[in-house]
Amino acid sequence: MSVPTTPSQTVGPYFSIGFSWLDRSDLAEGATEGTRVTLWGRVLDGADQPVPDAVLEIWQADAQGRYAHPDDVGELATGSKFFGFGRVPVKDTGEFSFTTIKPGRVAGPDGRLQAPHLVVSVFMRGLLRRLVTRIYFPEDPANETDSALTLVPSHRRRTLIAQAGAGDKETLVWDVHLQGKEETVFFE
Secondary structure (H helix, E strand, O other): OOOOOOHHHOOOOOOOOOOHHHEOOEOOOOOOOOOEEEEEEEEEOOOOOEOOOOEEEEEOOOOOOOOOOOOOOOOOOOOOOOOOEEEEEOOOOOEEEEEEEOOOOOEOOOOOEOOOEEEEEEEOOOOOOOEEEEEEOOOOHHHHHOOOHHHOOHHHHHHOEOEEEOOEEEEEEOOEEOOOOOOOOOEO
8 A cells, every 4th residue: 555645754864955045155245344253063963973964054143243135123234135045965974164243242132242154054855844953153252141052051162163273263163963972952
């Protein structure tokens, strides 16, 4: 007997169908201000094995803390064509990299300024809902008072803070651990 699959059973991966125009590894393109950084990392499963079919979506503010979105009441820097959004598929080795600018601080739900961060959604085969997390910047003093970061137990915060690359301040390393003792903190 054969039963047709339901939409909830056909997860994919279908990331490339109609979405390839969003693939963007240089999120800094169009920015007129800000410090450029390259983030490199891996997406790993609970056994520290690479996940070859994940896609990361990154959303961020510009260097002044403004989003390229009609609901943001501020204005982007003059002449800026900063998009603030991109999708980065991982390689077969689970590795990804993208270049962006360090964002400015944005107001949180309580009106207090948040530490500079990138919002990251993780999509992959087998996930019915995306995983949402953040990347914070190392040694930023605002990390100490960020409203979301301070909700995370102190011993788990390191999973959200990128690390400086070997001898290079413009390169940061941040891995996504889907499970296990090093599991990245994900938000609902």
